[in-house]
Amino acid sequence: MFETTHALAGAALGSLAGGPVSAFAVGLASHAVLDAIPHWDYRTVPAAVVDVLVGAVAVGAAAAQAADPAPVIAGAVGAVLPDVEVALKALGRWPWRLFYPSHTGRLPHPAAPLPWGVLTQLAVAAAALLAL
Ligand SMILES: [Zn+2]
Numbered sequence: 001m002f003e004t005t006h007a008l009a010g011a012a013l014g015s016l017a018g019g020p021v022s023a024f025a026v027g028l029a030s031h032a033v034l035d036a037i038p039h040w041d042y043r044t045v046p047a048a049v050v051d052v053l054v055g056a057v058a059v060g061a062a063a064a065q066a067a068d069p070a071p072v073i074a075g076a077v078g079a080v081l082p083d084v085e086v087a088l089k090a091l092g093r094w095p096w097r098l099f100y101p102s103h104t105g106r107l108p109h110p111a112a113p114l115p116w117g118v119l120t121q122l123a124v125a126a127a128a129l130l131a132l
Contacts, residue, residue: 001041001121002039002041002051003048003051003080003083004054004058004125005039005125006031006055006076006083007055007059007076008076008125008132009079009128010023011058011072011128012131014073014079015071017075018071019070019071023071023072023075023078024074024077024078027075027076028078028081031080031082031100032100034079034124035103035107035108036108036109037121038111038112038120039112039121040111040114040117040118040121045091052080059076066132082100082103085098085099
């Protein structure tokens with residue numbers, strides 16, 4: 001799933017979590033839930049760079065609007081953190097096996113073709129924006 005989608009969902013959940021530590025934990029757990037939603041993933045570095053930048057700007061804007069930005073940011077960081085291993089593996093900089101359950105096949109990570117695989121993510125992002 002796109003990092004922007006993960007980040008917005010994590011930010012929204014984090015804003016409801018009550019503090020930065022619980023927000024981080026909820027964001028981390030949300031990654032597996034979102035990965036279980038059928039989605040389409042890009043496979044290029046330029047797309048990843050754009051996605052990460054868009055996600056960072058969106059979370060920054062959400063945090064700037066929040067009464068307490070720490071849980072918003074912590075939730076977003078927890079939500080995107082699992083994909084760091086995927087990015088590093090793709091770049092040949094992760095010498096270990098993938099760890100996060102939805103990346104190892106221990107939890108579902110279904111693909112969906114275009115346009116459905118993007119529409120599912122837009123729905124999640126829209127729900128997160130409404131919750132923020
Ligand atoms: Zn992932």
